[in-house]
Amino acid sequence: MSVFAVQPERNNDDVQAVTALRAHAEEMIGRHQRRIEHFTSELGRPRTLYWILAFVGLWVGFNLSASRFGLPPFDRPPFPWLQGLVGLGALLMTTTVLTTQNRQTRRAEQRGQLELQVNLLAEQKVAKVIGLLEELRRDIPSVRDRVDREAEIMTAPINPHAAMAALEQTNEAGAQGGEEGNDLPEGGGAPAVPPEE
Numbered sequence: 001m002s003v004f005a006v007q008p009e010r011n012n013d014d015v016q017a018v019t020a021l022r023a024h025a026e027e028m029i030g031r032h033q034r035r036i037e038h039f040t041s042e043l044g045r046p047r048t049l050y051w052i053l054a055f056v057g058l059w060v061g062f063n064l065s066a067s068r069f070g071l072p073p074f075d076r077p078p079f080p081w082l083q084g085l086v087g088l089g090a091l092l093m094t095t096t097v098l099t100t101q102n103r104q105t106r107r108a109e110q111r112g113q114l115e116l117q118v119n120l121l122a123e124q125k126v127a128k129v130i131g132l133l134e135e136l137r138r139d140i141p142s143v144r145d146r147v148d149r150e151a152e153i154m155t156a157p158i159n160p161h162a163a164m165a166a167l168e169q170t171n172e173a174g175a176q177g178g179e180e181g182n183d184l185p186e187g188g189g190a191p192a193v194p195p196e197e
Contacts, residue, residue, distance in 0.1 A: 025107060033103060040100040043093060056082070116160075123158060131155040 029037075042048065059082050063073040075081040134151050137143050 025110075029103070033099070036096050037100050037103070040096045043096070056086075120160060127155050 059075065060079065063075050063077070063079065066073040130151055134148065134155065138145055
């Protein structure tokens with residue numbers, strides 16, 4: 001079987017794995033969490049704004065014009081009951097949105113961790129491929145052997161801790177660049193990340 005015939009099967013397996021992970025994450029959502037997220041999604045629709053405006057308009061309009069029709073207004077200006085309802089609604093909306101965002105944040109962190117692991121694994125594979133190519137180049141008699149410093153550096157896998165330290169150094173230098181100057185090396189870019197020992 002050729003590589004081109006195997007590749008679609010591999011892609012299907014990857015898609016199924018991602019779909020299974022997402023389905024598992026959805027199954028882990030509790031009943032209350034699911035109801036809150038459904039309520040939050042309903043609040044985020046444009047019609048919710050129209051309903052709120054219509055409710056407030058009817059409330060204010062009735063209490064302002066009730067005396068003209070001989071009806072007692074139940075919430076006279078400055079509408080303390082309406083203010084209480086608005087405050088309670090704002091509290092409930094804030095709580096539901098925060099509850100939804102907390103789960104989305106946890107899911108985003110898990111997805112970021114998975115992406116980091118996949119990227120590190122891909123980087124190790126690329127380093128291995130470069131090493132094999134360099135070894136093959138040295139073994140072929142028809143190819144002139146030479147020292148390639150860049151290929152040697154790329155062969156060594158990157159140390160994640162050193163990469164994180166370099167990223168933090170770059171962020172700190174960028175934050176202080178407006179006042180104390182930029183500590184980055186000439187020509188821009190991030191500080192060099194030492195390879196993993």
